[in-house]
Amino acid sequence: MSNGYWGKIMRVNLTDGTIGTETPPEQFYRAYYGGRGLIAYYLLKEVPPGTDPLGPDNRFIVAPGVVTGVPYAGAGRNSYGALSPLTDAYGEGEGGGFFGAELKRAGVDAVVFEGASAKPVYLYVHDGEAELRDASHLWGKTTGEVEELVQEELGDKRVRVAQCGIAGENMSRLAAVCNDLTHYAGRAGLGAVMGAKKLKAIVARGTTAVPVADADKVRELARWMVEHWNESSQGLHDHGTASGLVGLSTSGGLPTRNFQQGHFEGAEKISGQTMTEKILIDRDTCFACPIRCKRVVKTGPPHNVDPKYGGPEYETLGSLGSLCGVDDLEAVAKANELCNAYGLDTIGVGVTIAFAMECFENGLITKEDTGGVELRFGNAAAMLEMVEKIARREGFGDLLAEGSYRAAQKIGKGAEQYSVSVKKQEVPMHEPRLKHGLGVGYSLSPTGADHCHNIHDTGYTKSVGSAAGWGVLEPMPADYLGAEKVRLLMYNTIMKSANNCMVICQFVPWRLEHLAGLVEGITGWNHTHFELMKVGERAINLTRVFNLRQGFGAAEDTLTERFFEPFKDGPLAGARVDRDAWQKAKVTYYRMMGWTDDGVPTPEKLHELGIGWAIDYLPADARREAGA
């Protein structure tokens, strides 16, 4: 209840090395929760238009959420944010693991970095204290080496490390933020922001349990989860996030050969089940989670995959597997290890390589461009070589390190048609021609194409994690895009946004009606799911205002052309996103959200969310459009 704890925001100026703490009133933390809400707040307030994402005026924000570090399954995540060097819009990425919980146990709710250091540094936070330390000896090292060196140097095996990797140092726009070696906030190129600031790592160690107002209440909810998770998540435990990969291929929704197909003849070979059978040596987890969906894999020659980097997620098996036409599980596991060691977003890298493969197969680029690499679908060795080159910005990899959108611009000759991206960010492994609402969701996500914006689409029943707690009871066809679907999409995006503020895992099968109770149990606030949804809606609106100011409006809420074209073959042959229905759904979403037909939040909507102050941050034309 007391503000002794909630909302302790550490401020670090990397230019002059000063460190301070600000403690906004409790209302602040209650309105924004952490994660997305907090990131959007600081970015809107402190990163004006014209800021260079890779310059000192950008902010880099580390933001666990209101649940992080509390012993409840799914509460082991944390978020990172900045003006994205990949999209030039609102940038946010989230990862699991233990780092966020450790930061909270060290007494810090978020860290906002500004400025840039002249030489490599890392921030060491330990039980409320913080210092910037020299990181010159860590520069150029893999994530595994860095973690080991830092633990040795600090004489503490239990410090938790978040870091940017070599890709970040090289300011690749596909650079991820890594924490705990096996957890990656992949999207938005945030590792490059760390690299640009010469911030090699943030290291946390805390020994104080995160305060909980009503321990019994939290324990009861945690116990419910322990008793019920396996009813719906046994598959996640057994075979990881890729447990449904073959099923997706069968139904035509497994992105294959740069989204040209939706089924992959090699699906069985790269499935979660095959991974379990062939290369899995252990299961790993995040703070306080019994599900253990994380994989630990190991292989012998030729790839000798190092188990310390965990194992590939579904997104990785898709993007570096089927999307590149690669059915060699060990090669994909190797690519995953490389991305992790270098700090790369496996989705961005996989989709960008698949893009290059399609360019190559269509003659837009040749072996002359690729440094001799036969960059064709199905060529696992070529895929692996490209991952290395992207990480090091070597040869053709220097171009691909910019992401598929910018690479296409440089290649020209119509290469743009092969960049499967929205707002310059590569589309993840969920096919809008299978789940049509997802296509609208990709268009509307503030971070560009993003599977954490909304993912569910196929219809709902009264099962756990469903939409029943919002009063949406009727299942709807996956290819339906009418107003009823947009309603569900809207609720879903608001909920996901709230999840991103809390910051809680979306794989853990909590029930909607538990979440407000969880926040109430932790904070002592008398809380409702209505308030929780408003936190999510508030955060979406802040990101929208930020993006409008960055020049991203309705015209930028696009969807890759490819998804408007029908599949030529496979289970979904002929299926495409209907352009008119998609356009209509987008405007319906705007209106349902209380936005203008151009996607501008009205002053009344911002006031309704308690963020009337944000009206002044709208660009002049948007302000006029919204009647402010």
Place this chain on the structure above:
Amino acid sequence: MSNGYWGKIMRVNLTDGTIGTETPPEQFYRAYYGGRGLIAYYLLKEVPPGTDPLGPDNRFIVAPGVVTGVPYAGAGRNSYGALSPLTDAYGEGEGGGFFGAELKRAGVDAVVFEGASAKPVYLYVHDGEAELRDASHLWGKTTGEVEELVQEELGDKRVRVAQCGIAGENMSRLAAVCNDLTHYAGRAGLGAVMGAKKLKAIVARGTTAVPVADADKVRELARWMVEHWNESSQGLHDHGTASGLVGLSTSGGLPTRNFQQGHFEGAEKISGQTMTEKILIDRDTCFACPIRCKRVVKTGPPHNVDPKYGGPEYETLGSLGSLCGVDDLEAVAKANELCNAYGLDTIGVGVTIAFAMECFENGLITKEDTGGVELRFGNAAAMLEMVEKIARREGFGDLLAEGSYRAAQKIGKGAEQYSVSVKKQEVPMHEPRLKHGLGVGYSLSPTGADHCHNIHDTGYTKSVGSAAGWGVLEPMPADYLGAEKVRLLMYNTIMKSANNCMVICQFVPWRLEHLAGLVEGITGWNHTHFELMKVGERAINLTRVFNLRQGFGAAEDTLTERFFEPFKDGPLAGARVDRDAWQKAKVTYYRMMGWTDDGVPTPEKLHELGIGWAIDYLPADARREAGA
């Protein structure tokens, strides 16, 4: 969980005497809950424009709610609805007591009456069975006589009776529906609809407990209430709803002499405390409620007030006391008894008499009009005589039985300025010049001026029953009408609407975050406060569509001129509702609600609420305006 119970709607055709039952799918009951939601649904579907409120095509609906009859404090209420003969708009009134619970125990969730009987009848519902019985012998009898006769005739002292009273028989537009003798759904003239249909009463007897899905959960919430009610509601128990009457006068918000003043020199004499001291003989209650806020009073000569009719509420002490300038507590108690015996709305009657007094004092009417009555402020005998005359439609009472708005039209000479009403319904005892948001609320209420639409306004802290569970944490001045206040007003009207759907008492100090749990415990639905708020919002929108079709749009969302004029003296001397601020707040409310600037719900808003079907019920011009 099963549809064996939820949503059993009895249909009674009074013209041909047929009785049937319809059981819409469970989704129906979940979307509408009962009460307001259910009434609005049936009225919109079945009462088209042009329907005579007092003709056979109007519906009369008895609707308990999803919580009614479950042993939880505040769950003893039920609602009545029809096209209002007073406002010609959506009409709804709610009362406490035991009747609603008994109806639910008889296995019925609502009764929809249509048609009209040729001779007086009453409906007897007992354990799922129902019959229409002759009521000729009850016609012309007081409510007390009717209840006694019915209990005798049926040989069961435990039957519960809802009835229209003599005022209803006479089709007074101020006629209430009475149940259990001491509980009145006063507003909207619904007793007249019963009278017009020759439906004298509905009698219920049930022996089956209302099914509860999770008895432990409901019991736990009920126990919380039993343990906590007195923290905030001890005053309600001790001195009834009038416990704050003197405080209101001191702060200038006690409606006095037809709203000419806000303080009353006789306040102490008619206060709840004085009532306790002088005439209280017992406290009464509603089903399952420990608060016992209901009064039972008794006096000797000259008035000989009969305790069987309970005692006056705050609204009655205001409207028949200070508003008429009457400081004679026993006379007010007598007026209350008379209204109850005849079935009259004490608010409507009191405000209409005060209106007539002001007309009289200003010479618009004379003793010639009033049949010799010196109808001046402070004349208790005149006030009592007028109550009698209104009930019996005798002499000048025949005019006043039409309500102040219609009476003013007939009187002419500028009498309209003295009718303190909105949408033709008399303003209750809450002063907009004290609580300015309330003025906007009066304008927006679908039923016309109504203290059950929104009442709180003065600002919020984190106390029980507050707005904290919506994330509104900052108190605001009572005279502030900016967007932040409109936000609170909107949440508040949505919540009150949800309460009116549930149907739950607004005096019981439940916590916002308990309500969804209560509904979940009762029904077994996995429920959230978000869904609950959407039920409330859905119902508001249905009433809005209904009213638009009846010709009530933004231009009809008025506020009595009097409130725009400053108090001449008293604690709030000079205070007035700022017309521009009020107008702006109204439009801000429309926009926040997802309505057009003319107050028309957009198709997107209706779809968002899962009631896209209602678009077709908008009148053509409103449909155009909303872009449907």
